[in-house]
Amino acid sequence: MLPIQQTIKNNDWLKTVINVVLFQLCWLACVVGGNQWALAALLLLVVIHASWIVGQDQLLSEVRLVLPLISLGILFDTILMQIEWLIFPHDSGVTIPFWLMALWLAFASTVRHSMSGILKKPWVAVLFGALGAPWSYYLGDQLGAVTVTTNALIAISLFWGLLLLAVCVQLQKTEAADGSF
Template identity: 35%
Template structure:
């Protein structure tokens, strides 16, 4: 139980560091530190590493797609997803088999959790990182609720597949 609480707290600390890193990039040093702590605690480094990498790339692709659709407008001229937002996906992946594992079954629990909690997290992150929401706050939050009602159960399914196909050993 203490590790689950630590996992949740480290994710929250990482979330805050990433969002604030939009203005203070040096705060991104927290991410490798949090990932190192996570890997120190878990038994299967390879399995967790593959899952974290997969969630990082899939989540980054999703947020990049949403950014290019005009759901988010990041400061600056780049069409690329900011690193701080991409790294949030890696941090989220560290919770799927740990502090968020309780939400995997039944599937609707993850769907409800994603729909209710992801949109306010995006809104808070957008405000702290000076990201604008061109579609408006209500439309963006509703769209994110629908997306995350699907995303979190799918991420849990990915984690289950990762666990089922894992080879023994670190």
Template identity: 35%
Template sequence: MMTNDKIKLIANYLLFQLGWFACVLGGDQIALAAAVIVLFIHLLWIGNWHKEKQILSLTLLLGCAIDSFLGNLEILKFNSQLDDAGRILPLWLACLWLIFATTLRHSLDWSRTHKLYGAILGFFGGPLSYLAGSKISDVTLAQPLWQTLLILAIIWAVVIPMLQSFSQAWLNKAKSG
């Protein structure tokens, strides 16, 4: 029989997957609604705002900064916005970062204690997510594709362990405080 904790881990993973598809396929308005719903369910049933506000906020800000930077380098091209302001990532992509943040202390919590495995996950999973997203959204990846995927792999191999290090530091501080 499954424990309540395992059910919450599975629910966290499924909410992320549903949120990913809603953000990538739905555009800004649907992504915003999906992010609000996912965050509401997450904080009501799975997580806790008091314990997770730092990691949720940091992940959102870091993710927006990374993808905006990649947009300014034209490694990511946000096709729905044609003017110079289009170098700022679209709202749906920011919502995706927030939804991703909900996994760090739950379905991806294992990567907090196994940073090498988290880096490997990031190295392969990050670029694959961008590649899949580029096939069904308004984001284009720069050519040659292998270079873009390698850049994304390196970034994600650093991002997941880094976020989990911050998460661990906040957990340690909460235990000692």
């Protein structure tokens, strides 16, 4: 293991900062760069996340949490796209563009790490999801990556509030079962 990896593995504060920075860089790369930058951003995020932030003993547990979140997010956003509440000017597929799928993975990578403090208080998590997520989509709209209708913003607010509440409940069950989180 490289010295920097050892330093990061033993420093929770540094892992949190790296997790936040990785998410923000991935968000920016995906929203501004679209599919062209999404793959590179995603690969960087996955490599650093798996090698520096998540311990080998936590990898399976991390995957079990991340996969359902990604699946739910892609399904939700695809439904919004199909009913034309989210419109992607540069993409016209059956599902949401790859860059938004990559963002769902980037978000899921924060749940046990940089978002863990927020997720320990369900009411804070609900407010964070209900207020923060629509802003993220709105910013994507302002940057030209997506057109977001008012109905979409309302649905996103409700979905994200409920999603983060469900994540809180799941993480509390996991913590009770194995002491993680």
